Amino acid sequence: MTSLDATVSPTDARAAIRRGDWSNTTTGIANGYAQANLVIIPEAYASAFLRFCMANRAACPVLDVSEPGSFHPQALGDAIDLRTDVPRYRVYEHGELVDEPADLVSRWRDDLVTFSIGCSFSFEEPLLAEGVPVRHMAARTIVPMYRTRVPLIPAGPFHGNYVVSMRAMSPADAIRAVQITTDMPSVHGAPLHLARPELIGIDDIHKPDFGDPPVMEAGDIPVFWACGVTPQVALMNAKLPFAMAHAPGHMLITDVPNYRLKYR
């Protein structure tokens, strides 16, 4: 079993995943390169989903939309194969999770369109580089994520509420984090909310809906960003006859350096 780490190249990481030598989370792998959430749906729904993404850009910042039937995301790396290069996928039928396969080769169809959506992993490195501690990374846990009561703008069958990721930090670091992430709109951009979780429907900050419980220090406030799990929740809500996605935490590792996502 290959062991992947922060220093591996995106090409080598994807090769190991493609061979079936890595089926774990992609957190902490190939540092410096953007990872992407995937939503894979029939072309018949692609226009509505694109409208949904445009209407809810903070939650669904689109990095690439593939040609129908193509499994190559042109903007993210020439050698990527969307059917094989993610450690684990999810298959939905009528909104129900029916399988978690390691590849999509046998399920691929000529009418599938893949949306690659930016991920907050890409702004964690700039935060660290500018001196803002990221507590869940230091603790080697998964970032806590919460369902909120903040509604998304619906489009076609796609609807739901925002899911947010949370990073706890000092108020001064929260201000710095707003500045840093404002410049990275394609990986969720500035926070949606901070300091008062109850205002967005989070009743217990210590019990996230996804990920691990938060690591908080004295004097910290919670800072909330729109999360790439949001489009997957909207996808489930849409109850399409057939749809696929990456499994949460098991992302597409792209050839795009995180610094390229500044100002775009």
Place this chain on the structure above:
Amino acid sequence: MTSLDATVSPTDARAAIRRGDWSNTTTGIANGYAQANLVIIPEAYASAFLRFCMANRAACPVLDVSEPGSFHPQALGDAIDLRTDVPRYRVYEHGELVDEPADLVSRWRDDLVTFSIGCSFSFEEPLLAEGVPVRHMAARTIVPMYRTRVPLIPAGPFHGNYVVSMRAMSPADAIRAVQITTDMPSVHGAPLHLARPELIGIDDIHKPDFGDPPVMEAGDIPVFWACGVTPQVALMNAKLPFAMAHAPGHMLITDVPNYRLKYR
């Protein structure tokens, strides 16, 4: 008695003040133009005070330093007379307030240097223009200001703790306000702190040290900016034999449009 309002020009406002026809606060007068805090000290202390300003830029953003003996701040308007154009001044001897005159004509000296320091009034208009309510303006009260326990970097005789102004707003507006004020570093720039007043030594948010009690709505958090009262506190702490300043709230109205302070 002349009545000055938001629509008067800076030239007309200063003329009324110079004639002695206006001795009140300059809040809400000549909207659209920057107002400045003044610190007026003998040249012997000017170098130390400039070092102090450079070391504590968020609190002391310098807009202009006059030539010794000159009462014309070159960067702020050709026709300004620093001796007469502020509604009320303060005179300090050895750190004690000894007078609050309406002009400084009889007290002017050939060795005086005037520091004009940016004021948060200048970012309140951009906040409003971009949809962030400013509660104390709507309520027609003076912005609440607080002494903190956050120390300034000392320089020569100048030292003390930050004084902060506070505006209460929703968390989403606080994030927007960070973005807007980040672009205006010469009028205090981004907030210093938010959400948790006790962390910077503010024990009761409802009892400010200067200004009026805060106007807060349900769901608001307090957002704190470095305040132009800070240099005046440092000036008092320095206990110079002789020093002068504007009286708080009675500012110099300049010819500089607020929009000119974006990105500088």
